[in-house]
Amino acid sequence: MSDFDAIDALLADVGPQAELPPPDVRRELREQARLSKAQVARALGVSPGTVGAWEGGRDPSDEIRAKYAYLLDGLAAKFPTEPAPEAPPAEDEDETGDESASENEAGDDAGDEVESLVAPEACVLCGAPATHRVAGFAQHLDPSDCRPATATGTQPAGAQPTQTQPTGPAPETTPHPAQRPRSPAKRAFQEQSGPADLIGQTVQAALAEHQGDVEATLAALLKRAIPDAMRLLDETRKGARYDIVAHPWIPDILRKQTSKGADRIWEARPKWTRHELPPGRHEVTALDINGAYLSALKTHLPLGQLEHSAGFAHDRRRAGVHLITPPAWEHEAVLPNPIGNRDEPGPLWVTEPTLRLLLRLSGPKHALCEPPEIHESYTSGATENLLEKFRVALKEARDTAIAADDEVTLEYVKAMYSKFVSTMGESNYNRELYRPDWMHIIRSQAFSNLWMKALKAHDEGLTVVRAMGTDELHVIGDWHRVFPEGRGVTEVKMKDIYTAGADVVDDTEGTEGTGDMSGEEE
Incomplete structure (x- = not known):
């Protein structure tokens, strides 16, 4: 095969690039779907800064372009006639233009990328309603607005606060697990129970299984301590605005x-x-x-x-x-x-x-x-x-x-x-x-x-x-x-x-x- 034949073969394999809507439409579609840049970035395997760069006028290429176009086409089908919401405040130039930005940049300071929310979402630090996202995570801009993260009464530590959340001491007032906000499932064990009572229920079930034999119960519980801890972690992560990266690249x-x-x-x-x-x-x-x-x-x-x-x-x-x-x-x-x-x-x-x-x-x-x-x-x-x-x-x-x-x-x-x-x-x-x-x-x-x-x-x-x-x-x-x-x-x-x-x-x-x-x- 000559050099020209090889080039022709390469050209034959290259299809047309997927079409993308204008940058302002890309952002409007994401905001109409109430998706953060971090959520889009995780789905596409890039950083939030890269998503910001695409919405600022830069275009992806090759396979990632096709995936991004597929996402935008799907969002356009879901929101064909809805007007775009009011644009949030301008973002940091460094955040939108840096493709090497951290995939999960923490929003601990208000100096990061800030977005106004159409509807309040749970703050990642305290769980109370917040009206802004910082670096893709909902949270309060003023630390004094954050409520303590510890649970009061019988409210589960991982449950999202609501205005109708009971605060009485009776265990039966705890909301049913199905009523609690859920994050995407990451693991196989998904029997749902609030973190406040999950440990107690597990111990009681083990005691019943071993007919009250304390020594046998404790031995069984110690054997399952690791998967139970991971299950509790899942439970307490419900409602969080970001996922734990469980298996990242390690230097x-x-x-x-x-x-x-x-x-x-x-x-x-x-x-x-x-x-x-x-x-x-x-x-x-x-x-x-x-x-x-x-x-x-x-x-x-x-x-x-x-x-x-x-x-x-x-x-x-x-x-x-x-x-x-x-x-x-x-x-x-x-x-x-x-x-x-x-x-x-x-x-x-x-x-x-x-x-x-x-x-x-x-x-x-x-x-x-x-x-x-x-x-x-x-x-x-x-x-x-x-x-x-x-x-x-x-x-x-x-x-x-x-x-x-x-x-x-x-x-x-x-x-x-x-x-x-x-x-x-x-x-x-x-x-x-x-x-x-x-x-x-x-x-x-x-x-x-x-x-x-x-x-x-x-x-x-x-x-x-x-x-x-x-x-x-x-x-x-x-x-x-x-x-x-x-x-x-x-x-x-x-x-x-x-x-x-x-x-x-x-x-x-x-x-x-x-x-x-x-x-x-x-």
Whole structure:
């Protein structure tokens, strides 16, 4: 075949390009259908910024053009005569013109792409009606308009508030699941029940199945903790204006280097013991931090797949992992290093909570170190509230179980959130969610939370003796004036009391905690 024959063959395979309506009509059709750019982008496998560019005059090509034309033809058939709604305020030029914009850019700041809504939609942060979309997500522009995300009365944490929502205490006032707004189904398990009662119903069914045998019931519940946690996550995500990207592309630094090895992310797990105590003998109290991983679910998580960037700037609207050179730490005698026990100098990959902790400690309020050097990052648009309804549902079930002295439910809930965190990386036990970046971030948030408790103790005049893992803090002094005692997630428990100091054999080895999720104290 000659060169000209080959070219002719190529030309024969190329059909006419699909016709597209003018850019202003493309936007009108999307707005008439009350679709966000993010929704259209997900359906076509592009970014919201790309959809904005198409509506601004740029044309797609090849297969994606045919798909976009097919969508617009379908919308035109559904809205043949309806007039276009009033145009919303002008969008940011950067947002509409950047084809590499994050697929799920978070709308945490009003400086992002803003659209007015024809009809109010549920805010992604609090669930209350909002009249604007930011970067494709419905939310309030003024943070003061956001209502607390926690549920009140018996209203399910994942249900959308309505004006007729009952607030009475009777369980039968909870709306039927069919009346609640639903997001597109993503998984096979779809028996519907509100998050407020899903855990209790599961425990009661297991008790009935095992004829009240507590030991057998608990064993069965622990085996199903992972799928049940994913089912609860589905339930609490109903009504959300964006979907969780469950299996995104992952950079090599988040992949295991060997089959049984680790990846390159440093979680900053503390394992610190004070080298020298003040003179004399001291009574040391080992405190146990309740629900460390449950509290750590409230952290800045990237929504979409991670995108690479280089440079020293930190964008607080994004989250991910960062290659940094950590600052020197000159307070090892009284406080642990915020990056944990690391002997090797030089740059290392850390998570968002570790970076934010270092930036916080380098700020004017604390001024404990220099800012870290940021060399490169993998980040995506982020929100701190992605798992908030999931966390609240687990916390409420935990609180109820503690009040009722229900150890079966308590252990079941603990297994749900601890295994949820530990299996979202490379695991054979959870194939529904593959987010090793989230796993590292949540773990690091738990370590960061413990570190801040150590700083609080130090600032309040206590002597910090030891900080271990996620949930163990040893102090000298009247800790009751610093930390409330109890079993709630905002409280601490006394784990042990021992004596240390001059002429006393150090017997702390028996109280050392691993911070491992499977053995987390409740």
